[in-house]
Amino acid sequence: KQEVTQIPAALSVPEGENLVLNCSFTDSAIYNLQWFRQDPGKGLTSLLLIQSSQREQTSGRLNASLDKSSGRSTLYIAASQPGDSATYLCAVSQPLYNFNKFYFGSGTKLNVKP
Amino acid sequence: DAEITQSPRHKITETGRQVTLACHQTWNHNNMFWYRQDLGHGLRLIHYSYGVQDTNKGEVSDGYSVSRSNTEDLPLTLESAASSQTSVYFCATSGGASGSHYEQYFGPGTRLTVT
Numbered sequence: 001k002q003e004v005t006q007i008p009a010a011l012s013v014p015e016g017e018n019l020v021l022n023c024s025f026t027d028s029a030i031y032n033l034q035w036f037r038q039d040p041g042k043g044l045t046s047l048l049l050i051q052s053s054q055r056e057q058t059s060g061r062l063n064a065s066l067d068k069s070s071g072r073s074t075l076y077i078a079a080s081q082p083g084d085s086a087t088y089l090c091a092v093s094q095p096l097y098n099f100n101k102f103y104f105g106s107g108t109k110l111n112v113k114p
Numbered sequence: 115d116a117e118i119t120q121s122p123r124h125k126i127t128e129t130g131r132q133v134t135l136a137c138h139q140t141w142n143h144n145n146m147f148w149y150r151q152d153l154g155h156g157l158r159l160i161h162y163s164y165g166v167q168d169t170n171k172g173e174v175s176d177g178y179s180v181s182r183s184n185t186e187d188l189p190l191t192l193e194s195a196a197s198s199q200t201s202v203y204f205c206a207t208s209g210g211a212s213g214s215h216y217e218q219y220f221g222p223g224t225r226l227t228v229t
Contacts (some may be wrong), residue, residue: 032217034217034218036220041223041225042222042223043118043204043220043221043222043223044204044206044220045220046217046218046219046220049217089156089157091157091218100145100208100216101159102147102159102218104156104157105156106156107156
């Protein structure tokens with residue numbers, strides 16, 4: 001069974017720092033890897049989707065990489081801001097019969113201090 | 115803009131009552147999902163649907179049911195609410211068929227408390 005792990009569980013950094021969030025998965029037979037942001041009391045907002053054939057995706061100050069063979073993804077946030085404070089989750093999708101099943105990590109709670 | 119709405123956003127109910135949580139999407143996606151999110155367990159899949167009249171059980175389906183009569187809606191029913199079902203419930207959708215690279219989109223969630 002696919003296991004998705006995110007380390008660290010929590011991270012606190014001063015504003016302006018560049019930072020990396022990690023996501024690892026045990027089964028490399030995935031279709032996608034998706035990074036989400038979740039603010040307290042809110043739903044999940046999709047940040048980036050990396051298809052299994054891709055190595056990275058970029059959106060603004062965010063860059064996500066995927067190394068499928070080693071079962072790892074990183075989310076790089078450049079020049080962090082207090083507004084980036086949130087929980088970041090990664091999820092991988094795999095085929096299950098005629099369905100794409102999504103497996104989620106438990107998230108990294110990020111606090112960016114002004 | 116396309117969106118997913120959930121109602122109610124907050125609900126308090128008593129043990130043993132039947133509760134229905136609504137999910138409505140305007141993405142025109144075939145695939146719809148219900149998750150619950152709990153501390154220490156992350157997101158767990160309750161039920162999912164590929165299209166009208168199709169429903170399937172996820173990993174924590176006991177005590178829950180869904181029905182899909184149109185593309186836009188997938189209501190989640192708790193047949194007889196239990197305290198263990200106190201949680202935050204999220205509806206999600208995705209387009210495409212199995213094997214596709216479509217991403218998932220999430221609704222804002224419903225916080226359910228069973229007393």
